[in-house]
Each structure stands twice: as structure tokens, then as C-alpha cells.
Amino acid sequence: MTQQIQPTPETRLPVQNRLEAYAATATFDRPTLVLDVDRMEEQYHALKRGLGRADIHYAVKANPHRAILERLIALGSHFDAASRGEIELCLSLGARAEHVSFGNTIKRAADIAWAHSAGITVFAADCTQELDKIAANAPGAQVYIRLIVETSNADWPLTRKFGCDRAMALELLDYARELGLTPLGFSFHVGSQTRRAEFWEPTLAEMAEVWADAKAAGHALRLINIGGGFPAFYGEAIEAPTDYAAHVMRLVEEAFPGAERIMAEPGRGLVAEAGVIACEVMLASRKSERDMHRWVYLSIGRFSGLAETEGEAIRYEFVTEKDGGPTGPCILAGPSCDSADVLYEKRPMHLPLALEAGDRVLIRNTGAYTSTYSSVCFNGFPPLDVIAI
Amino acid sequence: MTQQIQPTPETRLPVQNRLEAYAATATFDRPTLVLDVDRMEEQYHALKRGLGRADIHYAVKANPHRAILERLIALGSHFDAASRGEIELCLSLGARAEHVSFGNTIKRAADIAWAHSAGITVFAADCTQELDKIAANAPGAQVYIRLIVETSNADWPLTRKFGCDRAMALELLDYARELGLTPLGFSFHVGSQTRRAEFWEPTLAEMAEVWADAKAAGHALRLINIGGGFPAFYGEAIEAPTDYAAHVMRLVEEAFPGAERIMAEPGRGLVAEAGVIACEVMLASRKSERDMHRWVYLSIGRFSGLAETEGEAIRYEFVTEKDGGPTGPCILAGPSCDSADVLYEKRPMHLPLALEAGDRVLIRNTGAYTSTYSSVCFNGFPPLDVIAI
Numbered sequence: 001m002t003q004q005i006q007p008t009p010e011t012r013l014p015v016q017n018r019l020e021a022y023a024a025t026a027t028f029d030r031p032t033l034v035l036d037v038d039r040m041e042e043q044y045h046a047l048k049r050g051l052g053r054a055d056i057h058y059a060v061k062a063n064p065h066r067a068i069l070e071r072l073i074a075l076g077s078h079f080d081a082a083s084r085g086e087i088e089l090c091l092s093l094g095a096r097a098e099h100v101s102f103g104n105t106i107k108r109a110a111d112i113a114w115a116h117s118a119g120i121t122v123f124a125a126d127c128t129q130e131l132d133k134i135a136a137n138a139p140g141a142q143v144y145i146r147l148i149v150e151t152s153n154a155d156w157p158l159t160r161k162f163g164c165d166r167a168m169a170l171e172l173l174d175y176a177r178e179l180g181l182t183p184l185g186f187s188f189h190v191g192s193q194t195r196r197a198e199f200w201e202p203t204l205a206e207m208a209e210v211w212a213d214a215k216a217a218g219h220a221l222r223l224i225n226i227g228g229g230f231p232a233f234y235g236e237a238i239e240a241p242t243d244y245a246a247h248v249m250r251l252v253e254e255a256f257p258g259a260e261r262i263m264a265e266p267g268r269g270l271v272a273e274a275g276v277i278a279c280e281v282m283l284a285s286r287k288s289e290r291d292m293h294r295w296v297y298l299s300i301g302r303f304s305g306l307a308e309t310e311g312e313a314i315r316y317e318f319v320t321e322k323d324g325g326p327t328g329p330c331i332l333a334g335p336s337c338d339s340a341d342v343l344y345e346k347r348p349m350h351l352p353l354a355l356e357a358g359d360r361v362l363i364r365n366t367g368a369y370t371s372t373y374s375s376v377c378f379n380g381f382p383p384l385d386v387i388a389i
Numbered sequence: 390m391t392q393q394i395q396p397t398p399e400t401r402l403p404v405q406n407r408l409e410a411y412a413a414t415a416t417f418d419r420p421t422l423v424l425d426v427d428r429m430e431e432q433y434h435a436l437k438r439g440l441g442r443a444d445i446h447y448a449v450k451a452n453p454h455r456a457i458l459e460r461l462i463a464l465g466s467h468f469d470a471a472s473r474g475e476i477e478l479c480l481s482l483g484a485r486a487e488h489v490s491f492g493n494t495i496k497r498a499a500d501i502a503w504a505h506s507a508g509i510t511v512f513a514a515d516c517t518q519e520l521d522k523i524a525a526n527a528p529g530a531q532v533y534i535r536l537i538v539e540t541s542n543a544d545w546p547l548t549r550k551f552g553c554d555r556a557m558a559l560e561l562l563d564y565a566r567e568l569g570l571t572p573l574g575f576s577f578h579v580g581s582q583t584r585r586a587e588f589w590e591p592t593l594a595e596m597a598e599v600w601a602d603a604k605a606a607g608h609a610l611r612l613i614n615i616g617g618g619f620p621a622f623y624g625e626a627i628e629a630p631t632d633y634a635a636h637v638m639r640l641v642e643e644a645f646p647g648a649e650r651i652m653a654e655p656g657r658g659l660v661a662e663a664g665v666i667a668c669e670v671m672l673a674s675r676k677s678e679r680d681m682h683r684w685v686y687l688s689i690g691r692f693s694g695l696a697e698t699e700g701e702a703i704r705y706e707f708v709t710e711k712d713g714g715p716t717g718p719c720i721l722a723g724p725s726c727d728s729a730d731v732l733y734e735k736r737p738m739h740l741p742l743a744l745e746a747g748d749r750v751l752i753r754n755t756g757a758y759t760s761t762y763s764s765v766c767f768n769g770f771p772p773l774d775v776i777a778i
Contacts (some may be wrong), residue, residue, distance in 0.1 A: 002399065039521060058478040059539050061726055061727075061767070061768045061769065062726075064766070064769065071403075073530050080412070080750075081769065082725065082726045082769055083724075083768050083769035083770055084707060084767040084769070085766065085768075085769030085771065086769035088769075099645060104724070104768070105672075106671045106686045106722075107671070107672075107687065108669075108671055108724075109607075109746060109747060113584065126676060127643075127671055127672070127674035127675065127676060128674070129674045129745070130612045130674065132673055132744060141727075148676060148677075158729045159734075160676065160720055161684070161728050161731055162726070162728065163566060164555070164677060165676060165677035165678075165679070167677070167678065168676065168677055184663075188507055192728075202731070204444065209656070218434065233435070236675075240772055246510070258727065280497075282495045282496070282497055283494075283495050283496075283516070283519055283522075284518065285515070285516035285517070285518045285519065287515060287516060287537060287549065287552065287553040287554060287557065287585075288537075288553060288554035288556070288557055289554075289556065289557065290554070296741075298497045299497065302694070303762060307692070307764075310729065315742050333550055335472075335493075335495050335497075336471065337471045337492070337493050337551075338449075338450075338495075339550050339551065339581075340548075340550045340699065341550070342548060342550055346550070347516040356518070357497075357518065357522060358498060358499060371765075372764060372765060372766050372767045372768070373692060373764050373767050374764060374765055375696075375761060375762050375764055375765070376760075376761060376763055376764070376765055377453070377474065377696070377761050378450070378547070378761045378762050379450045379472050379474075380449065380450065380453065380472035380473070380474030380475030380476075380478065381474060381495070382472065382473055382474065382767045383470055386397065
């Protein structure tokens with residue numbers, strides 16, 4: 001399905017596969033994310049081969065498109081849900097409740113009660129207050145305690161928003177049991193886009209100490225949830241998914257002896273490379289004879305799907321019909337009247353000098369964390385469209 | 390309509406007006422922006438009294454809610470539209486095409502053609518390429534040239550995304566005429582949330598020089614569009630709207646002698662104070678005994694309406710039912726599993742120590758730039774709901 005495809009007569013874009021060929025030639029009313037569900041399935045199998053006995057709980061928030069969820073359900077994947085809305089979606093498409101974990105550490109009490117009644121059995125928590133809510137609304141539920149990670153080699157280490165420290169984690173295992181809950185073990189997150197498996201080592205070393213401490217304190221730990229962090233290709237080298245996942249699993253098995261159950265929550269690493277956004281150039285201009293750079297404005301911006309360009313964190317790869325000609329630096333911006341809607345300015349992008357209004361542009365590996373970030377109608381622009389081929 | 394209202398027996402929130410009383414006591418399924426259209430009308434009259442002969446072109450992007458647009462149409466307001474979608478909305482509600490300007494300097498060629506066919510006569514541009522598009526798709530149209538502002542006292546000066554420099558502006562007037570367009574004059578933007586009228590002075594001095602240069606070069610200038618920048622109250626003192634607008638207009642009349650037509654584009658300054666968001670506390674916790682601050686998680690975050698907290702730019706005012714009791718610093722965050730979904734961390738907020746999950750929270754003066762920024766379904770959360778009372 002992903003063999004090299006020659007550009008069709010209708011496109012001069014240097015497409016690499018069936019997905020890009022479609023995105024280069026189809027007619028779109030507006031910026032559109034095109035998903036190749038077969039490509040996603042290949043990635044699922046590649047990750048699964050490396051992850052071995054670990055259960056894949058797909059992080060639904062990365063892309064909740066129906067075609068992706070349906071395929072994953074058919075493949076036997078499990079799911080990590082961030083909200084009642086995501087749980088409802090998974091269940092409505094046929095996922096079994098025992099395969100869906102409620103992994104957000106911040107849950108509305110009424111949503112916990114609803115999830116419990118819908119058959120969800122596993123919940124995340126990182127503080128006494130959340131355990132109180134779970135005990136009151138999902139009596140007897142299984143819980144895992146999210147740990148904060150102090151060390152990270154990720155491209156984007158997470159903040160302290162999620163997770164508690166080691167001392168509190170052990171107290172929470174006791175507290176959960178006092179509340180009549182069933183504490184299973186721990187979860188953590190190595191950080192988004194951890195590009196090499198060896199980068200997991202310091203985090204795993206830190207988590208392994210908590211695991212050992214908890215066992216030494218007499219806790220019967222059964223579960224380790226290793227979260228996400230599986231990378232996608234955005235131009236910087238990453239390891240092949242099976243090798244990467246297998247390497248991580250060797251480290252995980254060493255770090256958490258006796259873990260009966262291992263959960264992994266790939267999101268980006270599973271779906272990013274199965275998507276490409278088709279958009280167009282709105283305008284390419286200079287505003288002053290003195291300007292060093294051109295400005296290139298696309299029909300998509302930070303508020304219509306490219307939210308992860310905030311702080312220029314992710315640098316996507318762009319494909320245009322003018323590729324191959326001379327290039328030059330440009331500031332790349334979105335189409336809205338919002339001055340914050342600039343994609344790359346500190347590190348300008350190098351794009352063809354011949355780019356002009358109307359040229360189609362593909363943005364590679366945009367299957368994760370794009371469509372759902374899109375605003376409902378900022379500046380009167382409709383949300384990013386999504387289709388699956 | 391906005392007289393002081395005593396808290397009703399149902400709420401312990403210290404509400405200040407009818408809008409807040411409603412938001413404090415009504416039942417909501419999810420975070421909801423409540424709009425008081427009468428309050429917006431009062432603000433319209435207050436600004437209009439100060440703006441005198443200037444035409445108000447409401448910046449639709451600030452809040453395109455139907456009730457606001459319908460009321461403004463009834464009041465005779467004109468509109469500044471950022472997209473075909475906003476133009477369609479205004480026209481569908483009864484706005485006259487000659488009262489709607491297409492103010493985005495980045496327009497799709499097909500949208501220019503559509504707007505032209507729908508009767509839109511005034512377009513913005515800041516480069517030759519955009520003028521080419523306008524001439525090709527809206528032959529003979531009126532245009533104004535957007536100038537870049539190098540000096541600003543705004544709370545958030547705009548980037549160089551919009552506007553051209555002085556030398557190019559004069560060339561563009563000539564170029565527009567060569568293309569058969571009708572150049573009317575200039576526009577600029579003093580920067581968002583310019584809190585005091587006197588802060589306009591350096592920008593107006595800079596723009597006045599371009600105006601004088603253009604006249605000296607023989608251009609018959611008829612229009613100056615002074616853009617937005619009219620402030621809303623977010624806790625820091627601002628001037629009363631009529632005084633502020635009248636002061637700005639005195640400066641504008643001095644700066645642009647002979648301007649037949651003056652456009653002003655308030656958005657935030659017109660609707661922000663007419664809205665309040667009702668949400669709730671999801672969780673209030675500490676993650677470590679060593680933590681200096683609590684974390685307070687709300688049911689709304691950066692991706693569900695509070696996008697303007699990016700970089701902690703806007704510090705909203707929060708009202709809770711625990712107000713009046715002891716307070717302490719907290720990091721305030723949204724409910725999603727995204728570590729970037731943190732509202733205030735560098736400068737923690739001081740909120741009541743007694744806050745707990747389920748407590749209702751009102752966020753004041755949130756009528757502008759909230760609902761439309763909301764993501765379609767990030768993390769499975771529905772978009773911010775909006776109702777008008």
C-alpha cells in the first residue's frame with residue numbers, strides 16, 4: 001500500500017506514496033487532512049511486533065477519526081480515553097468497555113460515575129482528591145497512580161501538570177486501598193516525541209526506583225503503564241517502529257520485574273505518519289524592500305489544525321509543486337487576522353521562491369494532534385476537514 | 390439592565406450584574422459563555438458617542454454570535470470581516486453589503502471573486518500580490534493599504550504579519566490605480582488592548598507622517614481606518630469607553646487632516662465585557678509535599694476557549710463561591726491531557742484555598758476571542774457552549 005508511486009500526470013508534487021498522491025490530486029474545498037487507514041494498520045503491526053506482551057491502548061486524543069478507531073477495534077487494540085466523550089465514541093463503535101481505560105488524571109465526578117456505569121474498570125489518579133472522586137463514583141474500581149517524571153530526553157518534556165512524586169505515590173497506593181479501590185500499579189509518560197529508545201533510560205531508571213520502593217513497602221504491584229512518547233518522523237531521524245518498541249520493552253522488562261501487565265499508549269507514533277494535510281498558498285509577499293524574508297501565508301494555521309507549531313515545537317515537512325526549483329527562507333503564517341497565527345518565524349522555513357497564491361501544499365505526517373485542535377470557526381474559517389481513503 | 394443585583398439565595402458567588410447572576414445560577418451541561426446583548430448595546434452607544442463621525446466596523450472575529458450581529462445590524466453598525474464565512478454570516482442576518490469590509494490582507498482569490506459578486510466594495514491589501522488578486526477578481530474595487538506599525542504601547546503589539554512599510558505603501562497606492570482599483574487611503578492597527586488613549590500617540594504620529602507623505606506625493610486620500618485596540622477590563626485600569634474614544638478621535642482628526650471617512654474596528658472593546666464564562670473546578674490538588682503551589686484544574690482550558698491565556702497574555706478575573714475566604718497561589722490549568730494546557734503558571738493566580746471539585750467558577754469579561762478559538766473536540770471535550778440572555 002505504501003510502495004513508491006510516481007507522480008500522476010495531474011501533479012508536479014514529488015509524492016512518496018498513495019496517500020500523498022491522493023492529497024496532491026484530489027479536489028478539496030478547504031484544508032483537508034487525508035488519512036490512510038491501511039498505513040496506520042501497518043504501523044500498528046510494526047509497533048505490536050516490538051511491544052510483544054504489552055497491551056496497546058491507543059491514545060484516542062491523537063486522532064479520534066471513526067475510520068481509525070474502527071480499524072483499531074477490529075485489530076484488537078485497546079484504548080486510552082481522556083474524557084467521557086472519547087469513551088462514548090469508542091464504545092459506540094464497538095470497543096469493549098474492559099479495553100478502554102480512563103487515563104486523564106483530571107475527571108469530572110459525574111463522568112467517573114457515568115464511565116463506571118458503562119463498564120469502564122481502570123482509572124488514573126495522581127492525588128488524594130481524585131481517588132476520593134473515583135471511590136465515591138466508581139466504588140471498587142481499579143486505579144493506577146501516575147508518577148511525575150523529573151528526567152526526560154524527549155523533544156518536549158511534559159510539565160508538572162500530571163503525576164505525583166515518589167513519596168506521595170506510595171501513600172496513594174495505601175490510600176486507594178483504604179477507600180476500597182484496587183491499586184494496580186503506576187503510570188508515567190516519558191515525554192512527547194522521544195526520538196530514540198535509549199532516551200527512555202533515565203526515565204525508566206527513575207521509575208524503576210519507585211517500583212522497587214513500592215514492592216519493598218509490601219505493595220503487590222501488577223501493572224506498569226509506560227504511556228506514550230513513541231515518535232513520528234518530522235524530518236529528524238527516528239528509529240524504525242519495531243526496533244524502537246522492542247528496545248523499549250527490553251528496558252521496561254528490566255526496570256519493572258514482576259509486572260504482570262504492561263500498557264503502552266502510542267498516539268502520535270501510531271497515526272501521525274498515516275496522515276497528510278492538503279492546503280494551499282494564500283499569498284507570498286514582501287512588505288518592505290528592506291525585508292530579509294518573504295512571508296508565505298497558507299490556508300491553514302495555528303488555529304485551524306497546526307496548533308503544535310506553538311513555540312515552533314514541531315517543524316513539519318512541506319511538499320509543493322515548485323519543489324526542485326531554487327528556495328529561500330520565508331516566514332510561514334496562517335490565514336487569520338490573528339498576529340499570533342504564525343507558524344515559523346524564529347527559524348524561517350526554506351521553501352521554493354516560485355511559490356505563489358493558489359499553489360497546493362502538502363504537510364507530511366500530520367495524522368496526529370491536528371484535526372481535533374482545530375477551532376470551530378475562528379475568523380470564520382471552517383474547521384480542518386478530515387477524510388479517510 | 391446592568392444595575393447591581395444582589396446574590397440570589399441560590400448562589401454565594403459575589404455577582405456584579407444580571408449577566409453574572411444568570412451565569413452563577415443557571416444549569417449548564419458544560420463550560421458556557423453567557424452573553425448579555427443589552428450590555429453590548431450599551432457599550433456600542435458609549436463608543437459611538439466618543440467616536441463621533443467615525444463608522445464603527447465591528448470586528449466580527451471577536452465574537453460572531455448571531456444575537457450580537459443581529460443587534461449590531463439593528464443599531465446600524467458596519468462590519469469588518471476576516472473571511473468569506475464572516476461575510477456570508479453578516480449578509481445572511483441582514484447586513485447591507487456596502488456596510489461590510491473585507492479587512493483580511495490575506496484572501497483567497499475565489500473568496501475575493503465571491504465577495505465582489507455579493508456586493509462587497511472595500512478590500513484591504515498590503516502588497517502587490519494581493520492587489521493583483523483583487524484587481525483580477527473584484528475589478529474596480531475600493532482598496533485601503535495596511536501600514537505596519539513600528540511603535541506601539543499596546544499590551545500586545547502585533548507582529549509584522551500585517552502591513553507594509555511607508556515606501557511600499559505609497560507605491561501600492563500608485564499600483565492599485567494602475568490596476569484599475571480605487572485606492573481610498575490607509576489602515577493600521579495600534580495593537581490589541583491599548584489601555585489608555587494617550588498610548589495611541591506614537592503610532593498616530595508615525596501614521597500621520599505617511600499620510601502627509603502620500604498627500605505631498607499627490608495622492609487624494611479619502612479614508613483612514615484606525616483599526617481596533619479598544620480595551621476591555623481584565624483587572625488593570627482602563628478609561629471609560631466614551632472618554633477613551635473621544636480622546637482617540639481628537640488625536641486622529643489632528644493626525645489625518647482632510648480624511649473624509651474614518652473607520653474604527655472595535656472587537657474586544659465592544660463585546661468582551663458583555664460575556665462571562667461559567668465553568669467548574671475539576672480538581673484542586675498537590676502532587677508533592679514539597680510543592681509550593683496547589684494545582685487547580687478547571688473544566689475549560691486553552692483549547693476550549695481560553696486561547697488568549699497563551700504566554701499568560703491575558704489574566705482573566707475569576708469569581709468563585711469561596712471568594713471572601715483565605716486565598717493562596719495556585720497554578721491554574723485546563724482539563725485536557727495536554728501538558729501545554731496550563732493557563733497561569735509563571736505568575737500563579739491567587740484563588741480561595743477552599744476551592745474544590747464541582748465548585749462553579751465565573752470568568753469575567755470573556756465575551757471576545759473565546760468561543761470561536763475553541764477546538765472542535767480536543768480530548769473529546771465539546772466546544773465552549775454560547776448562549777445569549
